[in-house]
Amino acid sequence: MSDIGIISAYSLKYETRSSLESWDMMREAIEGVIKKVDKGISPKEIDVVIVSNFSDNYGNLLHAGPLALEYLGNTGARAFRVENACASGTTALFLAHGLLKAGAANNVLIVGFEKMSGSPSGAAANEVLAKAAHPSEILAGASFAGLYALMAKAYMDRYGLREEDMALVAVKNHENATRNPLAQYRRKVTVEEVLSSQYIAWPLKLMDSSPLTDGAASIIVSRNPKRYTDTPAFIKGISMRHDYPGVFERSDLTILEAIKEAAEDVYRQTGLSSRDIHVFEVHDAFTIAEIIIYEMLGLAERGRGASLLKDGVVWFNGSHPVNVSGGLKAKGHPIGATGVGMLAEVYWQIRGEAGERQVKGAEIGLVENHGGTGATAVVAILSR
Amino acid sequence: MSDIGIISAYSLKYETRSSLESWDMMREAIEGVIKKVDKGISPKEIDVVIVSNFSDNYGNLLHAGPLALEYLGNTGARAFRVENACASGTTALFLAHGLLKAGAANNVLIVGFEKMSGSPSGAAANEVLAKAAHPSEILAGASFAGLYALMAKAYMDRYGLREEDMALVAVKNHENATRNPLAQYRRKVTVEEVLSSQYIAWPLKLMDSSPLTDGAASIIVSRNPKRYTDTPAFIKGISMRHDYPGVFERSDLTILEAIKEAAEDVYRQTGLSSRDIHVFEVHDAFTIAEIIIYEMLGLAERGRGASLLKDGVVWFNGSHPVNVSGGLKAKGHPIGATGVGMLAEVYWQIRGEAGERQVKGAEIGLVENHGGTGATAVVAILSR
Numbered sequence: 001m002s003d004i005g006i007i008s009a010y011s012l013k014y015e016t017r018s019s020l021e022s023w024d025m026m027r028e029a030i031e032g033v034i035k036k037v038d039k040g041i042s043p044k045e046i047d048v049v050i051v052s053n054f055s056d057n058y059g060n061l062l063h064a065g066p067l068a069l070e071y072l073g074n075t076g077a078r079a080f081r082v083e084n085a086c087a088s089g090t091t092a093l094f095l096a097h098g099l100l101k102a103g104a105a106n107n108v109l110i111v112g113f114e115k116m117s118g119s120p121s122g123a124a125a126n127e128v129l130a131k132a133a134h135p136s137e138i139l140a141g142a143s144f145a146g147l148y149a150l151m152a153k154a155y156m157d158r159y160g161l162r163e164e165d166m167a168l169v170a171v172k173n174h175e176n177a178t179r180n181p182l183a184q185y186r187r188k189v190t191v192e193e194v195l196s197s198q199y200i201a202w203p204l205k206l207m208d209s210s211p212l213t214d215g216a217a218s219i220i221v222s223r224n225p226k227r228y229t230d231t232p233a234f235i236k237g238i239s240m241r242h243d244y245p246g247v248f249e250r251s252d253l254t255i256l257e258a259i260k261e262a263a264e265d266v267y268r269q270t271g272l273s274s275r276d277i278h279v280f281e282v283h284d285a286f287t288i289a290e291i292i293i294y295e296m297l298g299l300a301e302r303g304r305g306a307s308l309l310k311d312g313v314v315w316f317n318g319s320h321p322v323n324v325s326g327g328l329k330a331k332g333h334p335i336g337a338t339g340v341g342m343l344a345e346v347y348w349q350i351r352g353e354a355g356e357r358q359v360k361g362a363e364i365g366l367v368e369n370h371g372g373t374g375a376t377a378v379v380a381i382l383s384r
Numbered sequence: 385m386s387d388i389g390i391i392s393a394y395s396l397k398y399e400t401r402s403s404l405e406s407w408d409m410m411r412e413a414i415e416g417v418i419k420k421v422d423k424g425i426s427p428k429e430i431d432v433v434i435v436s437n438f439s440d441n442y443g444n445l446l447h448a449g450p451l452a453l454e455y456l457g458n459t460g461a462r463a464f465r466v467e468n469a470c471a472s473g474t475t476a477l478f479l480a481h482g483l484l485k486a487g488a489a490n491n492v493l494i495v496g497f498e499k500m501s502g503s504p505s506g507a508a509a510n511e512v513l514a515k516a517a518h519p520s521e522i523l524a525g526a527s528f529a530g531l532y533a534l535m536a537k538a539y540m541d542r543y544g545l546r547e548e549d550m551a552l553v554a555v556k557n558h559e560n561a562t563r564n565p566l567a568q569y570r571r572k573v574t575v576e577e578v579l580s581s582q583y584i585a586w587p588l589k590l591m592d593s594s595p596l597t598d599g600a601a602s603i604i605v606s607r608n609p610k611r612y613t614d615t616p617a618f619i620k621g622i623s624m625r626h627d628y629p630g631v632f633e634r635s636d637l638t639i640l641e642a643i644k645e646a647a648e649d650v651y652r653q654t655g656l657s658s659r660d661i662h663v664f665e666v667h668d669a670f671t672i673a674e675i676i677i678y679e680m681l682g683l684a685e686r687g688r689g690a691s692l693l694k695d696g697v698v699w700f701n702g703s704h705p706v707n708v709s710g711g712l713k714a715k716g717h718p719i720g721a722t723g724v725g726m727l728a729e730v731y732w733q734i735r736g737e738a739g740e741r742q743v744k745g746a747e748i749g750l751v752e753n754h755g756g757t758g759a760t761a762v763v764a765i766l767s768r
Contacts, residue, residue: 023519055440056515062439063469063516066626066759070633075626079760080475083465085447091464095479102486131440132447135407242450242459249454375450376463 005225005232009344011217014184014332018214022059022115025216027071033218038229043074047105051081052088052112054335059115085132085371089339090378112340113216134246149201152288154253159303167194168309169287177326179357184332208287215334217341233347233382237269245375258377259296274298278362281342284327339369389609389616393728395601398568398716402598406443406499409600411455417602422613427458431489435465436472436496438719443499469516469755473723474762496724497600518630533585536672538637543687551578552693553671561710563741568716592671599718601725617731617766621653629759642761643680658682664706665726666752723753
């Protein structure tokens with residue numbers, strides 16, 4: 001498709017409550033990603049900075065673009081903030097890729113951050129999240145747990161999925177997180193522990209849900225990646241698709257159409273299929289989401305997603321490991337940083353730098369990141 | 385520069401307290417701008433929708449991109465939200481122009497909205513605004529009135545500007561607003577009234593400040609404008625520049641460097657100078673700002689901005705009318721909509737559709753829109 005590639009990545013450790021202010025988190029991510037370029041880069045070589053951030057209710061910061069330029073040390077670049085709910089980070093990559101492809105920039109720095117503990121209370125944090133739903137859902141007082149619960153219920157009714165099947169997503173991703181020093185929750189959980197956790201919206205329990213997280217992550221994307229590193233992660237394909245924002249507006253609650261369309265688009269762009277991918281980072285905001293994502297990405301037939309968990313396919317040592325970082329569930333889900341962090345993880349995997357969680361021989365990776373209940377979905381394939 | 389042009393514009397009347405929800409405001413702006421295309425356009429011809437919105441604290445809406453696609457009637461397009469404080473709307477144009485120039489889109493719809501009355505109280509509304517300042521200013525409890533007051537004081541000290549000189553900006557823009565049915569405040573004010581209004585941050589008074597406003601505006605920008613209208617507003621030049629976010633970081637408080645650089649850039653792109661422009665819409669968030677903007681745009685020498693008010697140059701019947709819409713001061717300042725509304729005004733002026741406020745023979749117009757205390761500035765020149 002092009003020679004555009006990621007040449008550096010950085011992430012703060014994801015945490016429940018960071019001692020840093022949101023702007024300090026952003027600053028560390030910017031300074032860190034500049035320092036990590038193998039052959040070095042000057043701030044003046046960055047033409048555009050895209051800030052990915054969800055809500056100023058969390059971090060108390062707006063107009064973060066020019067501040068990012070100050071921290072970068074290049075106020076001569078251009079900067080702006082982008083928001084597409086939980087898919088803000090990969091929306092930034094979608095835009096960066098377009099700018100680079102058009103020759104409108106040579107190097108784009110993407111920095112995502114969210115300090116969700118900056119919100120006055122846990123309840124308030126969920127109210128802020130809910131603003132990413134359809135207005136009719138917002139006015140009805142719906143939570144994302146409630147909306148994903150509708151999908152889980154529909155899926156269980158149609159395909160006989162059980163709560164213990166969904167629990168396996170949490171068990172797998174928590175096990176993966178034990179190998180990731182950047183993860184928020186580095187402890188194993190059992191199926192029993194997941195099943196006995198509190199219901200937040202039947203059939204979903206607390207341990208089916210991703211947590212509130214403070215975090216920041218950053219990448220640099222270049223038109224001339226080989227100038228900056230011998231081992232970039234080339235962007236082989238990227239697609240952004242949308243669906244109706246409201247769950248109530250969709251004819252089938254057991255699928256996430258925008259993800260399916262984006263995946264098909266990216267497979268078409270690259271000539272690859274899900275079988276060719278060595279490592280997947282996907283948007284497991286709730287356990288049911290990961291199971292549906294398997295199917296949307298073509299890893300499993302409709303209604304058969306959970307079999308991949310039972311057969312070991314998507315575990316760390318399986319043939320198609322998913323969320324070896326720990327995923328949103330255990331690595332954490334700092335909204336604006338999430339998509340950027342996924343891209344960083346695949347970059348490290350492809351370079352063989354993922355330490356204890358390195359997937360052997362990983363050369364091709366896929367990122368699936370979506371917003372709300374899937375009204376925005378971005379799928380990207382990266383490779384050596 | 386290119387044949388890219390605006391082919392339609394729409395604006396809700398700006399109001400102090402709208403009876404509409406933020407999403408209904410966005411919906412009206414989208415449906416309205418589609419209907420207003422002279423030769424008609426199908427929603428399927430829109431490839432990208434860019435939403436310009438400042439804070440979800442006001443409108444309680446996030447992830448507005450896919451919702452905009454639903455209202456448009458084309459979920460097959462791409463959408464995202466962009467934020468650069470008060471310059472969000474023209475940042476959206478900067479991005480749209482880049483996409484169109486690169487051939488990555490044929491038609492981009494930009495919709496800006498802000499429902500500032502959605503914030504719990506007036507004080508809270510100002511706290512939200514302050515998040516667009518530098519973190520050190522945020523932590524110090526600075527307000528934008530306070531920050532612009534620093535500039536006003538420095539300017540008064542150096543050039544002998546008086547409070548009654550600044551008051552003329554408010555008097556002029558309020559008079560202009562009486563001719564604009566879209567304006568929030570359609571009443572004249574006198575110098576005495578401005579001078580006797582309450583100090584909000586000496587030397588700035590309430591009547592030196594733009595108000596809190598509910599509003600939405602929209603435009604469509606096309607690669608093939610003549611296909612959709614015989615009288616588009618061509619984008620002859622556009623530039624986005626940045627400065628340090630903090631007023632305390634700048635060596636000279638009497639200038640706004642990013643505006644100057646953006647203006648020089650646009651004059652270079654177009655071969656035009658300020659003398660060639662028939663109508664100006666500029667970012668008079670505070671009266672002092674408009675005076676400094678005159679100088680940054682080259683309409684007046686340094687320190688001589690206020691003379692344009694005294695000499696009549698920038699009044700409705702002057703040689704270089706500025707803010708014939710009423711400006712932020714009297715038309716209103718619904719943050720996310722502001723830049724889009726300025727572009728809409730110049731579009732109407734160039735087409736000769738501005739009714740009672742029409743500047744005779746207006747063929748070339750300039751928009752200056754900035755964020756925060758000038759850390760982001762966009763200048764664009766439009767022409768027949």
